[in-house]
Amino acid sequence: MSSITDTLPSQSLNAWKRVAASPSFKAVYRRLVPWILPAILILAWHIAAVTGLLNRNVLPGPVDVVNVAISLIERGQLQHHLLVSLRRVAIGFTIGASVGLGLGALVGLSSTARQVIDLTMQMIRTVPHLALVPLMIFWFGIGEEPRVLLVALGVVFSVYINTVSGIRSVDPKLIEMGRSYGLSEPQLIWSVILPGALQQILTGIRYALGVAWLTLVVAETIASREGLGFLVQDARELLRLDVIVLVIAIYAIAGWLADFLTRKLEARLLSWHPSYGKGVRPS
Amino acid sequence: MSGASLTIRKLRRDFGAKRVLQDVDLDVARGQFVSLIGASGVGKSTLLKIIAGLDTPTSGSIRIGEPGEKPDVRMMFQEDRLLPWRSILDNVTIGTRSRETEARKLLAAVGLAGREDEFPSVLSGGQKQRAALARALLHKPDLLLLDEPFGALDALTRAAMQQLLSDLLEEAPRTVLLVTHDVEEALLLSDRVIVMRSGRIAHDLVLEGSRPRARGDATLARLKEELVRSLLLDEGQTRNGVQETASSSALEAAE
Numbered sequence: 001m002s003s004i005t006d007t008l009p010s011q012s013l014n015a016w017k018r019v020a021a022s023p024s025f026k027a028v029y030r031r032l033v034p035w036i037l038p039a040i041l042i043l044a045w046h047i048a049a050v051t052g053l054l055n056r057n058v059l060p061g062p063v064d065v066v067n068v069a070i071s072l073i074e075r076g077q078l079q080h081h082l083l084v085s086l087r088r089v090a091i092g093f094t095i096g097a098s099v100g101l102g103l104g105a106l107v108g109l110s111s112t113a114r115q116v117i118d119l120t121m122q123m124i125r126t127v128p129h130l131a132l133v134p135l136m137i138f139w140f141g142i143g144e145e146p147r148v149l150l151v152a153l154g155v156v157f158s159v160y161i162n163t164v165s166g167i168r169s170v171d172p173k174l175i176e177m178g179r180s181y182g183l184s185e186p187q188l189i190w191s192v193i194l195p196g197a198l199q200q201i202l203t204g205i206r207y208a209l210g211v212a213w214l215t216l217v218v219a220e221t222i223a224s225r226e227g228l229g230f231l232v233q234d235a236r237e238l239l240r241l242d243v244i245v246l247v248i249a250i251y252a253i254a255g256w257l258a259d260f261l262t263r264k265l266e267a268r269l270l271s272w273h274p275s276y277g278k279g280v281r282p283s
Numbered sequence: 284m285s286g287a288s289l290t291i292r293k294l295r296r297d298f299g300a301k302r303v304l305q306d307v308d309l310d311v312a313r314g315q316f317v318s319l320i321g322a323s324g325v326g327k328s329t330l331l332k333i334i335a336g337l338d339t340p341t342s343g344s345i346r347i348g349e350p351g352e353k354p355d356v357r358m359m360f361q362e363d364r365l366l367p368w369r370s371i372l373d374n375v376t377i378g379t380r381s382r383e384t385e386a387r388k389l390l391a392a393v394g395l396a397g398r399e400d401e402f403p404s405v406l407s408g409g410q411k412q413r414a415a416l417a418r419a420l421l422h423k424p425d426l427l428l429l430d431e432p433f434g435a436l437d438a439l440t441r442a443a444m445q446q447l448l449s450d451l452l453e454e455a456p457r458t459v460l461l462v463t464h465d466v467e468e469a470l471l472l473s474d475r476v477i478v479m480r481s482g483r484i485a486h487d488l489v490l491e492g493s494r495p496r497a498r499g500d501a502t503l504a505r506l507k508e509e510l511v512r513s514l515l516l517d518e519g520q521t522r523n524g525v526q527e528t529a530s531s532s533a534l535e536a537a538e
Binding site for chain 2: 173174176177178179180181182183187191192195196198270271272273274
């Protein structure tokens with residue numbers, strides 16, 4: 001054993017170790033590692049499809065999915081449906097998050113508001129919002145309103161609950177300190193209570209983004225003429241499995257992207273927090 | 284104004300059926316450093332909170348300063364209570380406007396120069412407490428209330444903080460009320476030591492000579508011995524609700 005490692009290979013091994021220990025290599029390595037497993041899975045999928053191990057009538061291969069994506073983009077369809085869906089999520093999410101944040105702040109800060117509003121919110125919360133799809137369509141027809149409203153309804157509660165509990169979990173000792181150092185009520189809210197609740201509010205927002213996508217999928221599969229959900233419904237009727245898989249892949253990428261952006265936002269807003277600060281938790 | 288006077292008359296505070304403060308009378312002259320000691324739960328912290336305006340008395344009156352004066356009162360707590368999302372400098376300047384230069388000077392005085400822009404989470408316990416002290420002093424309070432401010436620190440850091448406090452007070456004298464469990468701390472730093480027992484003032488001890496006093500002084504050692512014995516007796520009483528001899532409760536505490 002020693003005769004082998006003593007000669008030339010040990011020198012190249014040392015050189016390799018030196019490269020591996022350099023900070024720039026470590027940085028690249030850390031960025032690449034999370035992508036190794038998805039790459040292997042896609043490669044395995046591709047091999048299975050090419051070798052015929054996987055029946056293409058059951059699951060088309062990655063190349064088929066990419067091909068159908070290109071042809072849909074060339075015809076201008078994919079962009080169109082994607083934009084329609086993104087717009088619905090964006091509007092619905094903004095409405096839902098604003099209402100949830102506003103009501104949550106009100107209920108968290110005022111015990112009167114809590115007595116008036118909280119029970120009602122908790123009761124409505126227990127209704128699965130997707131059960132309202134038929135009612136929404138009956139009320140609003142098959143236009144944009146029912147879909148956007150459903151997304152908003154799905155978002156409202158997770159933002160609301162997390163805002164309320166975030167505000168109520170702010171250390172009362174810090175509030176007492178703020179009072180004894182002469183902060184006015186608005187100053188207290190702005191510089192002590194909201195920053196203290198921020199971490200949990202962001203958790204609610206991150207969760208709400210997931211709910212928004214889920215709601216959109218369901219809302220778009222019913223009586224829709226546009227959007228990714230329509231694309232899936234249409235493909236199912238035409239037995240286009242490649243399109244279905246493509247849309248599922250787009251959902252996955254969009255979900256990941258939304259999560260990635262909220263995590264960036266968290267890292268920025270919570271930079272004071274020991275577990276979010278730079279260098280403490282490599283992400 | 285080098286500090287504000289404090290006059291308390293028949294102060295009473297009930298929590299439900301429990302009377303925490305029973306008719307407390309207390310006069311503190313301006314510039315005096317008074318320590319409040321006593322067993323746990325005798326109402327020391329409640330008294331301090333009421334003076335700070337963080338709690339309301341059931342009955343009785345408090346007057347801070349002479350009529351016509353508008354004294355500033357600040358409290359320093361056992362925990363640093365720094366806002367984790369604000370830099371050290373922004374923590375120290377809380378509740379004030381454009382006092383940045385002064386704040387930097389004070390931070391340098393407490394040994395935190397160069398740490399102004401860091402977040403509290405990277406500071407040690409002692410450093411955080413120094414920042415909290417700087418925050419309390421920036422307001423130039425006429426009455427400074429200290430609720431066991433060094434209780435959670437290790438012995439060495441505590442000694443350094445006691446020295447720092449008495450140095451800063453020498454530069455800018457003011458009235459101070461210190462709640463502490465540490466008899467030695469009370470004797471070293473104050474002009475007057477008040478022992479509280481079940482919601483009342485049990486002893487009022489005016490110390491001779493100027494502060495801060497030297498550690499290991501013979502008179503101080505004797506006083507400390509006496510005070511500790513009296514406090515141990517209280518501790519035994521509050522715990523068991525029966526009268527005990529000083530020696531038996533001392534033994535119990537040693538176990």
